[in-house]
Every structure is written in structure tokens, then in C-alpha cells.
Amino acid sequence: MMFLSLLGIAIKALWANKLRTTLTLLGVIIGVTSVMTIISALEGMMGAIESQIDRMGPSTFVVTKWGLITSEEAYWEAVKRKPISLEAVDLVEAGCENCEKVCARAFNRANIKRGSQTLRRVSIGGVDPNFIDIADVEVGQGRFYSYEESLHRKQVAFIGHTVREELFSGVDPIGKDIRIGGKKYTVVGVAKEMGSVFGNNHDNFTLIPFTAYMKQFGEPGDQFNLMIKAFSVEVLDETMDDVRLILRSQRHVPYNKPDDFALITADNVLEMVNSITKLFRVGLVGISSISLVVGGIVVMNIMMVSVTERTREIGIRKSVGAKKKHILIQFLYEALLTTMTGGFIGIVLGYIIADALVGMIDMEISPSSFAIIAGLSISTGTGLIFGIYPAMKAARLDPIKALSYE
Amino acid sequence: MPLIETKNLWKTYKMGTEEVNALREVSISIEKGEYVAIMGPSGSGKSTLMNLIGCLDTPTQGEYKLNNRQVSSMNDDELANIRNREIGFVFQTFNLLPRATSLHNVELPLIYNGSPADLRRKMAEEALAKVELSDRMMHKPSELSGGQRQRVAIARALVNNPSILLADEPTGNLDSKTSVDIMRLFDELHREGNTIIVVTHEQDIAKRAHRVLSILDGKIASDVRVSEEGRKIL
Numbered sequence A: 001m002m003f004l005s006l007l008g009i010a011i012k013a014l015w016a017n018k019l020r021t022t023l024t025l026l027g028v029i030i031g032v033t034s035v036m037t038i039i040s041a042l043e044g045m046m047g048a049i050e051s052q053i054d055r056m057g058p059s060t061f062v063v064t065k066w067g068l069i070t071s072e073e074a075y076w077e078a079v080k081r082k083p084i085s086l087e088a089v090d091l092v093e094a095g096c097e098n099c100e101k102v103c104a105r106a107f108n109r110a111n112i113k114r115g116s117q118t119l120r121r122v123s124i125g126g127v128d129p130n131f132i133d134i135a136d137v138e139v140g141q142g143r144f145y146s147y148e149e150s151l152h153r154k155q156v157a158f159i160g161h162t163v164r165e166e167l168f169s170g171v172d173p174i175g176k177d178i179r180i181g182g183k184k185y186t187v188v189g190v191a192k193e194m195g196s197v198f199g200n201n202h203d204n205f206t207l208i209p210f211t212a213y214m215k216q217f218g219e220p221g222d223q224f225n226l227m228i229k230a231f232s233v234e235v236l237d238e239t240m241d242d243v244r245l246i247l248r249s250q251r252h253v254p255y256n257k258p259d260d261f262a263l264i265t266a267d268n269v270l271e272m273v274n275s276i277t278k279l280f281r282v283g284l285v286g287i288s289s290i291s292l293v294v295g296g297i298v299v300m301n302i303m304m305v306s307v308t309e310r311t312r313e314i315g316i317r318k319s320v321g322a323k324k325k326h327i328l329i330q331f332l333y334e335a336l337l338t339t340m341t342g343g344f345i346g347i348v349l350g351y352i353i354a355d356a357l358v359g360m361i362d363m364e365i366s367p368s369s370f371a372i373i374a375g376l377s378i379s380t381g382t383g384l385i386f387g388i389y390p391a392m393k394a395a396r397l398d399p400i401k402a403l404s405y406e
Numbered sequence B: 001m002p003l004i005e006t007k008n009l010w011k012t013y014k015m016g017t018e019e020v021n022a023l024r025e026v027s028i029s030i031e032k033g034e035y036v037a038i039m040g041p042s043g044s045g046k047s048t049l050m051n052l053i054g055c056l057d058t059p060t061q062g063e064y065k066l067n068n069r070q071v072s073s074m075n076d077d078e079l080a081n082i083r084n085r086e087i088g089f090v091f092q093t094f095n096l097l098p099r100a101t102s103l104h105n106v107e108l109p110l111i112y113n114g115s116p117a118d119l120r121r122k123m124a125e126e127a128l129a130k131v132e133l134s135d136r137m138m139h140k141p142s143e144l145s146g147g148q149r150q151r152v153a154i155a156r157a158l159v160n161n162p163s164i165l166l167a168d169e170p171t172g173n174l175d176s177k178t179s180v181d182i183m184r185l186f187d188e189l190h191r192e193g194n195t196i197i198v199v200t201h202e203q204d205i206a207k208r209a210h211r212v213l214s215i216l217d218g219k220i221a222s223d224v225r226v227s228e229e230g231r232k233i234l
């Protein structure tokens, strides 16, 4: 009851001092907006990265000689390793019960030509036909190449969205020929558009049968890897252990030595991205928090002025029976109302700005509950922390001195 | 049992190394229903005494009992309660909230004792009616004359039915005609049974009281009760 009345008093006071209220709001809005912009944009980027990594699927892993390299030593160590051998495919297929699909892969870059048009340095993937069932790539038009074609080393190609746009604008590409690194391939299908991350176009690729790839580029050596899909997420660990054992024995790794190859899951990749970007993220949030502290100091300053200006008002209230807590609550309400309103506006503005920023690198964000909760609690905290001192000062005023204040 | 009883009240202000005794061994006792005027030259300690009686300030030494309760040993919150319930204070400078309407200014004491909004409004309207300002309820102080402002302040002092009405030079900022109106209002309030203490410089006003306390250099110099007949002669 009483608290409602005090809230009413606080609202009236804020309304009566529009300029002061606006300035306080601005201080908070600037602080919260910058923090929210950064948090939302970072969340958006991380989300985009995650969704890209998730294209691999949760029950899929890759066997490579490289592993996730995060240091120079690790690189030089990996360079010395033997490549994954082609026989590994057959061995795994024969020996791993939980493996649903095993796909041999290798990647390279080559120019693609059609007539007089050339698309330079396109990513060329030599992959087995079961790739389409494992990876998160979908057929947009035509079809993926078949086992038959793969078996007979047919020179057929499944092209990415960008390749189609660049080389076949307005023309149906199915059945048409292109030249990959000078060799003729027939287009059998086009992939659905996948978009881009950080300006990195994910549609600029062409897939050809692994057999045809070997015919053109030779043994893949270091670039060779296996993509394996387990029957389910539940048996993923078990499957990875099986594959690890098969490879260790094939590569004659002594029992007391670590693997000289690596198994990578989507989770591994995500962890690495997170750890690499962590410092960057913490730094950005830290920098933007400074503006919040500045906002808080603005709030405190304006409130101090407000308390001094309203010394007589406080004296009058005390003379008719206002207790310390009533004055304290009134001034805290004023601080909280402004900072929370500012916080709310800041969250919305921050989201809009973050959306625009992230939009510039072709990504989207969705409102994050973390950002909203952080924004609200940060602004409320600012109001409490920076509002409490002026409010205490007001509450402690001596009634006689306050009344005779000029 | 007196309504107000002080024993040996001292108020000392320290100004650097110097001490100012604004009040010295003040012992007075005022009964319920009395109408008391406090007179004395400027700087003699009248306001200081009023502030002590009104629980806006605490004595340096001595005892003050209000309604048989020891006020001199109360903490801030208890004093705030007394100011809210027992005391109605009228100041020379009105001390109204400049941005609030008459109605809101009069409601103010009721807000701090948690009265519900509808009751607050009803009581404030009644108090404003008593000072004949029913037609100025939505006016702000800047939209009122000096006499009207002081009447709003009196309505605020009365709204909670306090035990005492204290007025420190209530007509000090008003012209003589308006002053007479205000003093008539005090007379009427006294007739209705209110206990009133007024600080004043003016003999005319003091004449209306039933008892005159003179104060000099912080000490009570005289305490004169005036009978009905005596007042007529004065």
C-alpha cells in the first residue's frame, strides 16, 4: 500500500523533471545498448558457427591424420605422421559393426570452366556417393551421383549453388558439361543453398566421385580422410573406439604410444572454436561494460544533484512524518525506474543494432534470453548500486537543516 | 497530567570553539486545550524551542515528555511517528511541495502513515474545507495567494487530528489583513478544542492567546496566564 504510494511519488517526481530523467535514461541506454549489442552479436556469431558445425551431424565423425591443430608444435608433430591409407576404408567397413556409413574423402582446389567462363580456385571434393546421406548437404536440383557411376569412375559432378549461379545463369545445368582443371565432367545435380559465415561462402564447391578424383589428382595422401556415421549418437563413443583400434593396429601404433591420427566430432570442433574465441568475447564484453559504468556514474551524479536540489522537499516530507526508509525507497524507486526503463530500451536498441551488424556478414540473430536477462539485471544492478548512495544521503538528512536549506 | 512537559531543557550549538546556548534550563508545562503564545526578541530561541516541542530536533540536555511519553530518548523513526500523528507544524515560509496540488500537499502526512488512498482523499478534502479552500484543491502553491498557501499548510497540519498545532510566526510573511484571517482561524480551531502554540512578534496576535511565554537569551523570562477579562482589557 505504502510502497505503491511511494512509487506514485517517484513517478511524479520523474515526470516533473523531464530533462533530468531524460539525461539519466540516456546514460543507461548508452551503456546497456553497447553491452547488449556486443552480447547479441557475439551470440549470433557463435550460433551461426554452431549451426555450420552441426552440418556434420551428431553421430558423425571424421578420421584424419591432422586433428584439430591449435599450436605450432602440434602442427609439426602431425606433419611427420603417415597419411591415412586407402585400405583403411575397407578395414573399417569390414571391422566396425557400429559404423553405418564410411565415406572416403579428399579435397583440392581447381578452376572450373564452362565455355569462355572460368570460376577460379573452387573447392573440389572427391567423396564417395554415400556422402549425401551423411553430410548435411541436400539436393536442390537433379540428383547426387550413384554407386554405379562411382564404381566406373564416371566423370560426373554435383555442383554448389554458387557454381551454378556463376556458370549457368538462366540455363538448366543438368546434363551440361564443365571442365574441372581441364577435364570434362557432366553435371548431374545442384546442391541447395547453404549460405555463408563471416563472408565465407559455403556454396562455392563441386563434388565428384572419389574414384574420379583419384584418376585426376592422384593419390590424395595427406588430404585423405574418412567421414564415418555411427548408427546412433548412443553408440558414437563405442564406434569411435572400434575405429581407433582398427587404425592403431593397421598403423602398428605401439600400445604405449598415443594415436598418430585423430577422430573429430562436431563437439570437438565447437569446443575448439569456443576456446579460441573466448578471450576475444570476454574482452569485448569487458570493454563495453566500461560504458555501462560510465552510465552508472551519470545516474549517480544526476541523482546527487537531484538530492541537493530537493533538500527542502526532503525536509518537508520528514517534517510531516516521513521516515528514513520512506525517503530511501522513494529515491531508489526513482533510480530503479529510470535504469530499468533505460535497460529495456537499451536491450531493444542493442538487439536492433546487433541484428544490423550481424546482417552485414550475412548472418541472422534471434533474441537471446541470456542477453535480455543480462541486460535487465545489469541495468537494475546499476540503478541499485549507483542509486543507493544518493538515496541514503537523502534519507539521512536532518529535517531542520533540510528545511532551512536555501 | 500535562500534554507537554519539559524539564531543564538545553540546546547548545557548537560553532567551532564557541558554544551557543540557544536554550537554557527551559522547564514548561502545557495542558491540553491551551492556547499559548511564545514571544521574544530575534535570536532568543523561540524557533529552537518550537522545533524541540515539534520533535524536529532533539535537546542537548534535559527531558521532554509528550502525552506522558519520553520524547527526548526516542530514535529517528519514533520521532517521525510522533511528528506524523501528534504534531501539526505550520511554518513561516509555508513549506509546501511546490509542484504538488493543495490536495496532494494536505494528503502528505497520511501517505506516511499508510492510510488508503480513498480515506486520504476524503480526509484531505475535509481539512481543506475547514480552511475554506474547497475550490482550490487542484491548485499548486504558485497559483495561490500567501494567505491561501498558509491555509493549505494549516489544513496539512490538521489533517491527521494531531494533539498539538505548532505555528512558528505563521503570519510573518503575510499582510496584516490576511494575518487577521489566519489568526481568526486559529481562534476557531482553539474553540474546537485544539491545543495551539504560536510564536509571534506581534502583540495583537499574542493578545488572542490565553497564556504568553516570554523568552530571553534562551531562558523563559515570564509565563503569564491571561483571563478572559484580562484579555478584554488588553
Ligand SMILES: Nc1ncnc2c1ncn2[C@@H]1O[C@H](COP(=O)(O)OP(=O)(O)OP(=O)(O)O)[C@@H](O)[C@H]1O
Binding pocket: B013, B014, B015, B020, B021, B022, B040, B041, B042, B043, B044, B045, B046, B047, B048, B049
Ligand atoms: N543550526 C544552528 N547552529 C548554530 N546556531 C544556531 C543554529 N540554529 C539557531 N542557532 C542560534 O540559536 C539562537 C536561537 O535561534 P532561534 O532560531 O531559536 O531564534 P528565534 O528566537 O527563533 O529568532 P527569530 O525571531 O529571528 O526567528 C540564535 O542565536 C541562533 O544564532
Ligand SMILES: [Mg+2]
Binding pocket: B046, B047, B048, B168
Ligand atoms: Mg525563529
